[in-house]
Structure formats: structure tokens, C-alpha cells
Amino acid sequence: MKSHLLPDYKVTIDRETCTVCRGCVIQCTFNVYSFNKEKNRIDIDANKCVDCQRCITFCPENSITVAPTPIQYKQNASWDRENIRNIVKQAEAGGILLTGMGCDKPDFTFFDRLLLNASQVTNPSIDPIREPMELRTYLGSKPSLVNLTSTGESWTDISLASPQLQVETPIIFSAMSFGSVNLNVQEALARTAVSSGTYFNVGEGGLNPRLNKYADHLVLQVASGRFGVHKKYLDAGAAIEIKIGQGAKPGIGGHLPGEKVTEEVSATRMIPKGTDAISPAPHHDIYSIEDLSQLISVIKEATDYSKPVIVKIAAVHNSAAIASGIVRAGADIIAIDGMRGSTGAAPQVIRDNVGIPIEMAIASVDSRLNQEGIRNRVSLIAGGGIRSSSDVVKAIALGADACYIATAALIAMGCTVCQKCYTGKCPWGITTMDPVISRRLNPDIAAKRVENLIRAWSLEIKEMLGGMGINSVESLRGNRHQLRGVGLTERELEILGIRMVGS
Amino acid sequence: MKTPIGVKGRNNPYGDDKVIDACSIFGMMDQQGRSMAGRDVVEAMTNMNERTNGLGSGYAVYGLYPKHRDQYALHVMYDDRKALEWGSGFIDSEFKVIHDEEIPMDRSHCKADAPIMWRYFVDVNPDRLNGTGEEDFVVQRCFSINTSEKGAYVVSSGKDMGVFKGVGWPQEIADTFHLDEYRGYLWTAHGRFPTNTPGWWGGAHPFSLLDQSVVHNGEISSYGTNRRFLEMLGYQCTFQTDTEIFSLALDYLLRRRHLPVEVVANIFAPPLWKDIDAMPPQQRNLLRGLRMVYGGLLMNGPFSIIFARHGLMVGLTDRIKLRPLIAAKKKDVFFLASEESAIRCVQADLDRVWHPRGGEPVVASCGNIPASTNTVLVMSS
Numbered sequence: 001m002k003s004h005l006l007p008d009y010k011v012t013i014d015r016e017t018c019t020v021c022r023g024c025v026i027q028c029t030f031n032v033y034s035f036n037k038e039k040n041r042i043d044i045d046a047n048k049c050v051d052c053q054r055c056i057t058f059c060p061e062n063s064i065t066v067a068p069t070p071i072q073y074k075q076n077a078s079w080d081r082e083n084i085r086n087i088v089k090q091a092e093a094g095g096i097l098l099t100g101m102g103c104d105k106p107d108f109t110f111f112d113r114l115l116l117n118a119s120q121v122t123n124p125s126i127d128p129i130r131e132p133m134e135l136r137t138y139l140g141s142k143p144s145l146v147n148l149t150s151t152g153e154s155w156t157d158i159s160l161a162s163p164q165l166q167v168e169t170p171i172i173f174s175a176m177s178f179g180s181v182n183l184n185v186q187e188a189l190a191r192t193a194v195s196s197g198t199y200f201n202v203g204e205g206g207l208n209p210r211l212n213k214y215a216d217h218l219v220l221q222v223a224s225g226r227f228g229v230h231k232k233y234l235d236a237g238a239a240i241e242i243k244i245g246q247g248a249k250p251g252i253g254g255h256l257p258g259e260k261v262t263e264e265v266s267a268t269r270m271i272p273k274g275t276d277a278i279s280p281a282p283h284h285d286i287y288s289i290e291d292l293s294q295l296i297s298v299i300k301e302a303t304d305y306s307k308p309v310i311v312k313i314a315a316v317h318n319s320a321a322i323a324s325g326i327v328r329a330g331a332d333i334i335a336i337d338g339m340r341g342s343t344g345a346a347p348q349v350i351r352d353n354v355g356i357p358i359e360m361a362i363a364s365v366d367s368r369l370n371q372e373g374i375r376n377r378v379s380l381i382a383g384g385g386i387r388s389s390s391d392v393v394k395a396i397a398l399g400a401d402a403c404y405i406a407t408a409a410l411i412a413m414g415c416t417v418c419q420k421c422y423t424g425k426c427p428w429g430i431t432t433m434d435p436v437i438s439r440r441l442n443p444d445i446a447a448k449r450v451e452n453l454i455r456a457w458s459l460e461i462k463e464m465l466g467g468m469g470i471n472s473v474e475s476l477r478g479n480r481h482q483l484r485g486v487g488l489t490e491r492e493l494e495i496l497g498i499r500m501v502g503s
Numbered sequence: 504m505k506t507p508i509g510v511k512g513r514n515n516p517y518g519d520d521k522v523i524d525a526c527s528i529f530g531m532m533d534q535q536g537r538s539m540a541g542r543d544v545v546e547a548m549t550n551m552n553e554r555t556n557g558l559g560s561g562y563a564v565y566g567l568y569p570k571h572r573d574q575y576a577l578h579v580m581y582d583d584r585k586a587l588e589w590g591s592g593f594i595d596s597e598f599k600v601i602h603d604e605e606i607p608m609d610r611s612h613c614k615a616d617a618p619i620m621w622r623y624f625v626d627v628n629p630d631r632l633n634g635t636g637e638e639d640f641v642v643q644r645c646f647s648i649n650t651s652e653k654g655a656y657v658v659s660s661g662k663d664m665g666v667f668k669g670v671g672w673p674q675e676i677a678d679t680f681h682l683d684e685y686r687g688y689l690w691t692a693h694g695r696f697p698t699n700t701p702g703w704w705g706g707a708h709p710f711s712l713l714d715q716s717v718v719h720n721g722e723i724s725s726y727g728t729n730r731r732f733l734e735m736l737g738y739q740c741t742f743q744t745d746t747e748i749f750s751l752a753l754d755y756l757l758r759r760r761h762l763p764v765e766v767v768a769n770i771f772a773p774p775l776w777k778d779i780d781a782m783p784p785q786q787r788n789l790l791r792g793l794r795m796v797y798g799g800l801l802m803n804g805p806f807s808i809i810f811a812r813h814g815l816m817v818g819l820t821d822r823i824k825l826r827p828l829i830a831a832k833k834k835d836v837f838f839l840a841s842e843e844s845a846i847r848c849v850q851a852d853l854d855r856v857w858h859p860r861g862g863e864p865v866v867a868s869c870g871n872i873p874a875s876t877n878t879v880l881v882m883s884s
């Protein structure tokens with residue numbers, strides 16, 4: 001069948017400067033380039049290009065340009081390029097269209113319409129270079145009151161009933177399983193979690209022995225596939241996350257194709273090599289809130305109540321009521337993943353159409369838990385579309401205790417958000433399991449780059465806090481008075497619990 | 504967002520996030536419980552006129568009503584006669600009124616819109632409690648009046664104490680209320696420099712609930728966080744000002760949770776994490792626990808406050824001391840003030856003068872009057 005698909009990109013090589021070193025041929029894992037021996041030149045098959053920019057970055061002569069193709073479909077506001085292309089692809093393959101990374105549509109971002117406050121005259125802004133500025137946060141369930149009893153000597157001991165996660169900056173690495181990313185990526189994130197005083201969530205792919213030494217800074221997942229879950233696994237990490245849903249694909253499960261289940265993945269996930277790893281859409285032992293409550297209890301019993309249990313849900317229409325139930329079911333932390341949250345593989349139709357933005361979800365959940373007087377019983381982690389330190393600050397001001405990031409950390413390593421994670425061909429060596437391409441990702445360099453990112457964001461957060469006249473991040477939590485909205489409707493402002501700029 | 508109504512509208516007419524003002528504060532306590540005239544307090548406040556702009560001043564006096572020591576003294580502010588009628592009727596129906604009278608005022612000293620001020624000495628009828636604690640009952644009734652939108656506001660509600668406040672310079676308010684005729688063993692005072700309100704009688708400090716009162720200089724940048732925390736506990740923030748946050752937080756921590764003053768100070772202005780990390784294990788656990796549980800009541804931003812209750816006067820600043828506070832002693836008399844000059848002008852010869860560190864509470868207690876919380880305690884969950 002002749003494909004009707006037009007290329008997305010135009011790839012050109014400046015023949016004047018190209019030395020035909022063939023670097024691009026090696027770098028491109030999608031086989032765009034080939035060496036034409038006869039003509040001693042590089043041939044280009046632009047149809048295969050995914051705009052990952054690997055070749056551009058590594059071309060020693062800067063000879064390569066990748067640009068959106070000038071070839072257009074007939075102009076039509078309704079039948080736009082994406083709609084036509086999707087139909088052509090499905091007509092030719094007859095399947096669900098897959099994609100990687102988070103929703104790339106422009107209309108679901110509220111962070112950009114929120115503005116922060118700063119002190120002028122009536123209270124001083126605080127200079128974080130000269131004054132202390134605290135970003136430490138404890139995540140976990142807090143009692144509603146502490147009782148004091150007299151000894152007549154001195155104050156002693158407070159033992160909180162619930163275990164806590166101590167983070168030195170309110171940024172945690174969100175779940176990225178071994179399988180969706182390779183071990184080099186996982187190790188880099190685990191090392192950064194240790195050096196930055198935070199945590200890395202290893203996702204549902206089990207715990208590879210290479211990560212054991214970082215276990216104090218790992219969050220381990222119990223997801224619907226229960227891959228790699230056993231007593232030692234539960235005991236290993238700092239916290240356990242029950243994954244109910246993911247922002248990129250609420251309501252559906254996961255599927256790691258057999259080709260990606262290598263020897264090592266097979267051992268870690270505890271499944272036969274080469275078999276598909278299917279995570280069902282629901283947990284087959286959680287069909288209701290009381291089932292979740294039981295699983296939380298089981299995990300707490302199994303781990304002797306020594307570590308917090310996180311329940312991760314995708315942000316959906318009635319997140320507030322769901323979150324309230326999860327608190328009452330006994331979770332210590334709720335992670336809410338907004339619809340812009342990333343994924344290694346998801347049906348495009350789900351990613352771009354299901355769920356709600358994290359800003360709305362976190363605001364409504366925080367408000368609801370406050371109204372019900374149970375906000376202290378749980379910490380909230382906001383994830384799914386956190387792109388910058390200001391997004392972190394805004395999410396916390398809307399009511400989060402901390403933020404999950406994933407895409408930002410991968411970009412720091414090299415990812416260019418080309419959205420082809422599901423192909424297993426990641427030219428940057430991030431989401432591929434190919435042992436040779438995986439070596440492109442040096443865990444030492446990657447860890448340094450991500451550590452730099454966390455340091456830079458933390459410094460920026462301190463600057464923003466100082467500007468507001470606040471010197472500790474706990475005074476930002478739910479402090480919606482520090483936010484104003486621009487270009488939002490009355491109703492949107494009301495749900496976000498903020499006022500219009502100028503008012 | 505809707506235009507604020509009721510008390511909010513009066514205190515915060517432009518509907519800003521909160522009332523913003525700078526101030527002078529002063530406190531003076533005889534630690535033997537001997538009664539003092541208010542003359543020195545007024546003089547000290549007048550000395551700090553530079554810090555105010557004549558749009559609000561007030562005084563809290565303890566040991567004020569020895570004849571009615573066992574009754575709740577309700578100082579109530581009314582917009583007009585109609586409000587007075589409503590308020591008196593409400594109080595009559597909710598409490599056993601032992602005595603009531605208009606608070607004498609010389610209106611020649613005050614601005615045109617001075618309200619009617621009335622005081623009631625009341626007992627709580629045990630039959631009305633229905634399982635509520637007596638103090639909670641009084642607090643609830645005060646909130647009912649303040650949120651009624653009838654033009655009635657409870658200014659103070661403690662036993663043997665009272666608050667006198669209004670729009671004017673410290674001297675004007677003192678003269679208006681004939682403060683020279685009152686005596687007390689503990690006085691706190693406040694002069695305002697509001698920036699976003701034309702000044703309203705109810706918006707002046709001290710803010711008081713039962714026998715606790717607060718005068719506050721500063722702006723709380725954590726207002727949104729603090730307010731949400733208190734709302735979660737069931738408090739209503741009716742005055743839309745950050746000073747009210749202190750008042751409600753004190754009610755929760757001191758009265759309802761029975762936390763000692765030092766612990767409360769460590770909640771409002773906790774040590775830095777790096778200092779907590781370096782403490783001996785017991786202290787570290789306590790302070791870490793307090794920050795975890797009560798992080799929502801960390802008062803972040805510049806402040807100095809003096810809070811008082813019977814037998815106790817406490818001065819506290821934010822932890823990096825962005826607003827001034829001076830403490831001094833002369834024999835049994837304990838002073839707290841925004842400026843040393845204010846203390847020196849009423850007592851030039853002091854035994855001791857010191858500058859408390861940021862976040863370090865200065866606690867003055869009174870030998871003759873039992874303070875309800877000055878024990879040393881152990882914390883458990």
C-alpha cells in the first residue's frame with residue numbers, strides 16, 4: 001500500500017560545509033540518513049525524521065537544519081494537519097495511535113495566567129543571598145493536634161504517629177519505570193535524589209539491584225501489574241506509592257511490548273523474557289474505595305507502619321471527592337497527576353482528551369480537604385505539566401505541598417520532547433532499552449545536569465519567596481493571596497480561589 | 504469576587520487581601536499585680552506618634568473591673584441606636600446580664616463618626632451550654648454578633664479586662680475614654696498607620712477574644728496560609744486583617760490546646776531547620792514536630808506583637824526580626840515597646856534594657872495572678 005502520509009519535517013544538509021563524516025548516520029536511530037558511497041554524500045529520507053535534533057546537536061560542522069515542512073495540506077481550520085494525518089495513519093495501520101510525553105495542546109495551561117506577588121514598602125522583601133530561606137518540607141500525614149503532658153523538667157520528644165518524607169526542596173522525581181526509561185536514566189535520577197535531598201519514584205517496573213544503594217531516596221510503586229512487588233521490595237524504599245492513575249492516560253492501563261522486556265527487565269519485573277507486560281486499567285483488587293483502604297492497610301502492615309503510603313491518581317472531573325475518600329482510606333500522601341503529565345506510551349486520543357489540568361485539580365482538592373477539616377491528614381504532591389520553578393511556586397500557592405517533575409528532568413539530560421518514547425528508539429539514549437544506544441546516556445553527566453537543574457530551580461524559588469516576604473516554603477502552601485489571575489473567567493478564578501489582577 | 508460585606512467591608516473597604524498597617528506598640532505590667540494608672544502608657548504612646556498617623560489607637564487594660572471580677576465584661580461597639588437595641592436584646596437573651604451601662608466618652612476629642620460604646624457584665628447561664636464549654640459559648644456569641652451585619656461589634660469579652668479603641672491619635676482615644684480614670688496591673692497599647700483603610704473604630708487594635716488581646720505591628724505575608732489553616736479548624740476570619748489571625752491562632756493554641764507560651768512562640772516564629780537539626784535529640788524532635796504540625800501557623804513576614812492575658816504579657820517578633828521590639832525592667836514593672844525612647848520617657852532610670860532576638864519570646868508573668876499556662880511540658884502525639 002502506498003502511504004499517503006506527507007512528511008512532517010524538511011531536513012537539509014549544507015553541502016558546502018558538510019564533510020561527510022557520517023556522524024548523523026550513526027546518531028539518527030530513525031534511519032533518516034544514509035551514506036551514498038557512489039556520490040560520497042549523505043542521503044536524506046525526511047519521512048522518517050521525528051525532529052529529535054540529535055543530529056543537529058552532534059553535527060561537527062553545524063551543517064544540518066530540520067524545519068517544519070513547507071508542504072501543507074489544504075488549509076482548513078476544522079480538518080487541520082493533525083486530524084488528517086491521524087486518519088491517514090489509522091487508515092493505513094488500523095490501530096490506536098500511540099504517542100509519548102505529555103499533552104502538547106495549547107489550551108490547558110493555567111500556570112501562564114497566574115501572576116505572583118512581591119513586597120513593596122509595607123513589608124520588606126527578603127534577600128535570599130543574605131537571609132536564611134527554607135525549602136525543607138515534610139510529606140506525610142500530620143495529626144490535628146499534639147498533646148502536651150507535664151514532667152516539670154523540660155520539653156521532650158514528639159513522636160508523630162505517621163512516618164514522614166523529608167525533602168530539602170519541594171521537587172520530587174515522578175515515576176519513571178525501568179522499561180519506560182533505561183537503567184542509566186534511573187541511576188542518574190536516583191543519584192540526584194540523594195545529592196539534592198529529595199526522592200526518585202522508580203515506577204512500576206520493580207527495583208533493579210543497581211539502584212539498591214539509593215533505596216533511602218526511592219519511592220517504590222505498587223501498580224496494577226504488581227510487577228516486582230515482594231516483601232523485600234516493599235521494605236527497600238523510603239515510601240510506597242499505589243498507582244491508581246496517570247495524568248497522561250487516566251482510566252487505562254499500561255503495555256510494555258515484549259520487545260522491550262529484555263533479560264534485565266524480565267528479572268526486575270519478575271516476568272518471562274520477551275512477554276508483554278500488561279498493567280490492567282484498574283487494580284483487580286481495587287474496585288471501590290474500601291478496597292483501596294484495605295490495600296493501604298496491607299502495605300502498612302507489611303512494612304510495619306515505617307513508611308508513608310502515597311496514592312497517585314490522575315486529575316479527573318471529581319478529583320476533590322476522590323481525594324477526600326483517599327484521605328479517609330488512610331493514605332499519607334496523595335499525588336495528583338494533571339492531564340499534561342507525561343508518559344512513555346499512551347494512546348494519543350486519551351492523552352489529549354481525558355482528565356483535567358493540574359492547576360484546577362490541586363486547587364479544588366486542597367479546598368475540599370480544607371472544608372472537610374482533613375487537609376492536615378495528608379500531603380499533596382502536584383504533578384503533570386510542571387515546567388519551571390514558577391510552576392512549582394504557583395502549584396504550592398494553590399495548595400500543593402510539593403511537586404512531581406519528570407519531563408523537566410529528562411530535558412535536562414538531553415530529551416527534546418520529540419514524543420517518540422514508545423518506539424524504543426530514543427536517539428538520546430533515554431527511553432530506549434537498546435544496550436548500545438543506552439550508552440549515549442552517561443549517568444554521571446546526566447546526574448550532574450539534573451542536579452544543576454534542581455539547584456537552579458531551588459535558587460529561583462528562594463528568590464520568588466523572598467520577593468513575597470516569605471522565608472519558608474510552608475508559608476506559601478495554599479497562600480492563594482500571593483496569586484492573581486489574568487485572562488480568566490470569574491468562574492475559573494473562583495475555582496482557583498484567586499482574584500483578578502488589579503483587584 | 505464579591506464585594507466584602509459586614510465587618511469586612513467596614514474594616515477593609517476596598518476589599519484588599521488584608522488590612523496593611525505599620526504601628527507603634529507598647530506594654531507595661533506590674534509583676535506584683537499592683538494597679539497602675541494609664542497616664543504613663545498614654546505618654547509613652549504619644550512619644551511614638553511618629554509611627555502612627557492618627558487613624559487608630561487602642562488600649563487593653565487588665566485588672567480593670569475588680570467589682571465584676573467574675574463576670575465576662577463585654578465591650579460592644581454600635582453604629583447607632585437601632586444596633587444598640589438589637590445588641591442589647593441579643594445579649595440579654597443569651598446571657599444573664601448583671602450590670603450594663605454606656606461606656607463614658609468625651610466625644611469632643613474624637614472624630615465625627617464615633618460609635619456608641621456599651622459594656623455588659625454577664626454570667627453564662629449553665630442551662631444554655633448544651634455541652635459547649637463556657638468559654639466556647641462566649642466566643643460563639645461574640646462571633647454571632649460580629650457577623651450579624653447589624654452594626655454591632657464585640658471589642659472585648661474577657662473577665663476583669665477591657666479594650667478601649669477607636670479612630671484617633673493615642674492621646675485623643677485616651678481622652679475620649681477617660682483613661683485617666685481607669686487602673687490596671689497590665690496595659691497594652693497600639694497606634695496605627697494604616698495604608699489601605701480610612702480607619703474604622705473596630706479596625707483599631709488591640710484585637711481581643713475572651714481575656715486574650717493582641718497588639719501587632721507588621722504585615723503577615725503568610726496570611727493566606729494562616730487563614731486557611733484556621734478555617735480548617737473551624738474559625739471564621741471576619742475582620743479580614745492579619746492581626747485577627749494572631750488573635751484566633753492564640754485562641755486555638757493557648758486556650759483550646761493549652762500549649763505553653765514558649766511553645767506558641769516556637770510555632771509563630773520557629774527556629775530555622777539548620778538550627779533545629781543541631782539541637783539535642785529531644786528538643787529537635789519537639790521543634791521539628793511543631794513545625795510539621797503547625798507549619799500553617801508560622802507567621803511569616805515582618806511583625807512584632809505583644810499579646811496579653813491575665814497574669815501574662817508576651818512580646819515576640821518574627822524570626823529574622825524585621826520589626827522592632829525592646830524590653831526593659833524597673834523593679835517589678837516590665838516594659839515592652841517598639842522604641843526605647845517610649846520606655847525612657849516614662850521611666851528614665853531602668854534596671855535592665857534589652858533587645859530580644861528575632862523569634863525569641865519575652866515572657867513577663869505576674870506573681871500574684873495565676874497565668875493559666877506557664878508550666879513546662881512534654882509533648883506526645
